Amino acid sequence: MSIEPLLETMIARQASDLHVQAGAIPHLRIGGELYRLDAGPPADEELQAFVDAVIHPVARRDLQRKGSCDLAVSYGDARLRVNVFRQQGQLALAIRRLSLTVPGFDELNLPAQLQAIAERPRGLVLVAGTTSSGKSTTIAAMIGHINRTRKARILTVEDPIEYVHTPDRSLISQIEIGADTPDYEQALRQLLRQDPDAIMVGELREAVGIRVALRAADTGHLVFATVHAADARQTIERLIAMFPHEEHTFLLKQLSLNLAAVIAQRLGRSCDPQLKGGLIPAVEILRGTAVVRKCILEGRYDGLLQAMNNRDEGMQTFDNHLAELFRAKRIKEDEAKRLSSHPEALDMVLRGLTTRDSGRGLVR
Numbered sequence: 001m002s003i004e005p006l007l008e009t010m011i012a013r014q015a016s017d018l019h020v021q022a023g024a025i026p027h028l029r030i031g032g033e034l035y036r037l038d039a040g041p042p043a044d045e046e047l048q049a050f051v052d053a054v055i056h057p058v059a060r061r062d063l064q065r066k067g068s069c070d071l072a073v074s075y076g077d078a079r080l081r082v083n084v085f086r087q088q089g090q091l092a093l094a095i096r097r098l099s100l101t102v103p104g105f106d107e108l109n110l111p112a113q114l115q116a117i118a119e120r121p122r123g124l125v126l127v128a129g130t131t132s133s134g135k136s137t138t139i140a141a142m143i144g145h146i147n148r149t150r151k152a153r154i155l156t157v158e159d160p161i162e163y164v165h166t167p168d169r170s171l172i173s174q175i176e177i178g179a180d181t182p183d184y185e186q187a188l189r190q191l192l193r194q195d196p197d198a199i200m201v202g203e204l205r206e207a208v209g210i211r212v213a214l215r216a217a218d219t220g221h222l223v224f225a226t227v228h229a230a231d232a233r234q235t236i237e238r239l240i241a242m243f244p245h246e247e248h249t250f251l252l253k254q255l256s257l258n259l260a261a262v263i264a265q266r267l268g269r270s271c272d273p274q275l276k277g278g279l280i281p282a283v284e285i286l287r288g289t290a291v292v293r294k295c296i297l298e299g300r301y302d303g304l305l306q307a308m309n310n311r312d313e314g315m316q317t318f319d320n321h322l323a324e325l326f327r328a329k330r331i332k333e334d335e336a337k338r339l340s341s342h343p344e345a346l347d348m349v350l351r352g353l354t355t356r357d358s359g360r361g362l363v364r
Contacts, residue, residue: 123260
């Protein structure tokens, strides 16, 4: 058995992910569901041969030192993101199929408010979510919108590069960790010397990245970054928690002054038969309004939920958006509750919508 037939099957069946590990049956993820393939388990030597053919020196070092690494490779007409890791002492691969074209907001079923956020001249835009929630794709859509509509200098730092942007109205440079620069810290320190208007700095995992992102936003740039967090409030809390307590006051001030938006998202299964891929994003949006800035500055994170519920400047909670998707018959009640931050409160809203629409003859 070799990996190539599995990649061809993944592409032919338009699967989002392929999971391969030594000694186990390979699996595809299609429409959010895992399916076993009719294929035997690969040997560790076969996976090692595939990795040796595509890995670069920095990724090999990460695999040896940390036990995992990320790669982006081309296979035929497809582009793939490959996470290589070890389990029980043997190799395993989690392979994500990437689009060759940069998707637009409508194609991704994202709220219209995201276009307005992408058109801001400056500020920090954070896209939050758990693993496989579509953070990178959403940022790619926002960068793509700038590329098509503005004369701007765009710089991205990625590990690895997922969506390849072709310069349009903008001039865009994409820097890949390992291939173009030895590490994030080195790349981030050079960013502001390269005359950017818009910057994408990848995932904020350490204090150094947050400092550079805030400094860039503070000096008049539009900065995009991702954060591994469940919602908008947790995004703010996680950033603050990466710093010593004595720095929190200064950090809260910087964040309150420079935050343009937090976009948190969760992917759910849609009941809309016309929806490509069967998945739809539920999106929470926090904007840097005067009320939000005051809440952040004072460390009153409970006030962020109320600010979003007020819907000022296009803000919305997950439950606000899930209720809209339910009423538009794009998501079922049980899936909306599964994605909800407050299922019991959402249940009351959904029942109210069902009762009201039933009286108007809108529910079948």
